[in-house]
Amino acid sequence: METSIVGVGVSISDRFRTVAEEKSVRIQNLAPRAQRLDVKVTHRAYHNGSREEETVELTVTGKGPVVRAxxxxxxxxxxxxxxxxxxxxxxxxxxxxxxxxxxxxRGARFDKAHGDLEGIDVQPASIDTLRAVATGEVPIVAEDGEEDYTPVVIRTKNFDAEWMTVEEAVDRMELVGHDFFLFIDARSDHPSVVYRRKGWDYGVISLTAVAPPVEEELAS
Structure with a gap:
């Protein structure tokens, strides 16, 4: 398995490279089909000088879905x-x-009569959640110590659309270690997102694209 190590705002020492390559053996044993391990180290120094942090991102690519941590x-x-x-x-x-x-x-089944998903512990989002997302009323909570936090988008990513079932989307979300995962529902062709709820429960939100009504031209 090929290993790539890069630093953002920090230099990568030979000692760190050696340790990272040694630990990559553990990853290869767990994922023998993996072809590449990308290690990214990002240094962050906060403006008030109160603390500095090092973030290490690991990405495994190969035959199968990408796995991140x-x-x-x-x-x-x-x-x-x-x-x-x-x-x-x-x-x-x-x-x-x-x-x-x-x-x-296993396989998820949708009960049209009751609107329930059977065979998987995923529940459709509540009306209150959908309304909050649609109106932008979802609260943004600052992390401890982030007194100067402002809701500014600092990173944007674009991905190719993937068609899959809700069950597959949950599995992919677990692999990348995120709290949500965007996908196209293979059963409905609707853009959807699965997200983590309390415990091991999950939720799913789907967008139904409806064309706006065409207004009749006013008579002159």
Missing amino acids: EATDADKFTALDLAVDKLAEQLRRAKDKRVDARNHP
């Missing part, structure tokens, strides 16, 4: 250890799901 700590070696532990847990969980799927075939 990241961790932040004042020491980049500690952040690397935490990120590797997270990535290893996600890979183990994915392996367990594949074994379970072979032994117990």
Whole structure:
């Protein structure tokens, strides 16, 4: 497995490269089909000088979905250890799901009469959640110590649309370690997002594209 290590705002020492390459062996053992491991170290220094942080992002690519994990700590070696532990847990969980799927075939079923999803612990978003998203009333909570926080978009990413089932989207969300995952529902062709709720429950929001009514031209 090829390993790439880059630093943003920080230089990568030979010692860190050696440690990262040693830990990549653990990842390869858990993901033998992986072809590449990208390690990105980002240094952040806060404007008031109160603290500095090192964020380590790990991305595994190969045959199959991309798997990501990241961790932040004042020491980049500690952040690397935490990120590797997270990535290893996600890979183990994915392996367990594949074994379970072979032994117990599963599939989500949509009950049109009641609007329920059966065969998977995903619930449609509530009316209040949909209304909050549509009107922009979702509260933005600042992290502890972030007194100067402002809701500014600092990073934008574009991805190719992927058609998959809700169940597959949940699995992909777990692999990348995010709290939500965007996809196109293969059953309805609607843009949708699955998101993590309390515990191990999940929710799903779908957009139904409806063309606006065409207004008749006023008679002159």
